[in-house]
Amino acid sequence: MKRTVKTTVRVKLHSLTNRKADLLAREYEAFQTEVHGGDADLYSATDQQASKVQRQKDPNPGTEQPVVLRNDVFDVAYDEDTVLSSCWMKVPVYDPEKGQGNSIWCPAHVPRKDAQLVREGNLRDSELVRRDSDWYVHLVVKRSVTVQDEYDDVLAIDMGARWVATCAFLSDRTTTFYGEEVRRIREHYKQLRKSIGKSTPRQGQQVVERIGDAEARKVDDRLHKIARHIVEDAEERNAVIVVGDLGGIRKDNDKGRYVNDKTHKMPFARLLNYIEYKANDSGIEVQLVEEYDTSQTCNCCACEGVRATQGRFECPECGLDDNADKNGALNIGKRALGKFSKPLSEAGAVLAQPETQVIVHCDDEPANLSLLVDSTPSGGTPRL
Secondary structure, eight states, X not given: OEEEEEEEEEEEEOSOOHHHHHHHHXXXXXXXXXXXXXXXXXXXXXXXXXXXXXXXXXXXXXXXXXXEEOTTTOEEEEOTTOXXXXXXXXXXXXXXXXXXXXXXXXXXXXXXXXXXXXXXXXXXXXXXXXXXXXXXXXXXXXXXXXXXXXXXXXXXXXXXXXXXXXXXXXXXXXXXEEOHHHHHHHXXXXXXXXXXXXXXXXXXXHHHHHHHHHHHHHHHHHHHHHXXXXXXXXXXXXXXXXXXXXXXXXXXXXXXXXXXXXXXXXXXXXXXXXXHHHHHHTTOOEEEEEOTTTTTBOTTTOOBXXXXXXXXXXXTTTOOEEEHHHHHHHHHHHHHHTOXXXXXXXXXXXXXXXXXXXXXOOOOOOSSXXXXXXXXXXXXXXBO
């Protein structure tokens, strides 16, 4: 079965001249002004995208939005004879000296594993992002893949602040927690940045930029490993992968500085991108499902439960006492089957897209079943 999928490739712009860096910064700031209701000079196509973001997202004041690059006004080109870079990206900007739109060619680094995809894929609307003093383009590439149309199980994934991914199979509730190492890395570098803040400003800024790159590389490596483990597990049990859709998690979701720091900076989108990419290459489908209320509902009887602590879920009706993230993952899986309030033994239903048949074989499940391999109600020792 053929599927058209989109993959995001993180491309870093490097070795920029002062003029090019200034033009990128000016375009970025002008885009922020536009999306928050102001008026600024932008490249005409980018100005249209800013208006669309302002209408559709209505971003909160003070938040930064990635600059949307329309696919018909930017390009990627290769020149193996250029010493500075073999890959170049044309970025549209407004040039105040000329008083009109212009384009600048920037040296770009495409990860080796994604080079063929970028060369052969169909480029779609992408995003220009600033991280500290570095510039990245989140390049969206559309491609055609072949995925199977029948599965024996469902691997449901709940993403959260405590565990970057909690994965549960619907057939027997086997659950795996991922992300302890990601949290450890982020906390380590967070403390480093605090200590560096006491240094002289110039020295401190230089070190912060270096450790920021090191943190990003280490987190990215862990995310790739997590995605690979998840896809390998799905392959082994011939399971379709369903993920709770976290779209809008950062909007109107202020839960205090401590929780915001944990939730808003977790790399959910990047992990999902890696899972989709690896799963599609393995012929496995990945589907997003509405996550709303899955963390508040009992996965056994569909009644509203109680979160006694952040990590525990208790149901006053059927007596379920289990890990809250596991409960959410199982609800996500059942919602994908369209049997959110029915026992798993009745599973065997069509997913959101009718040509994908999901057949789950299992016995009747008890209302209160303890976690199985690689899991424990309190979290235990997760992978990675």
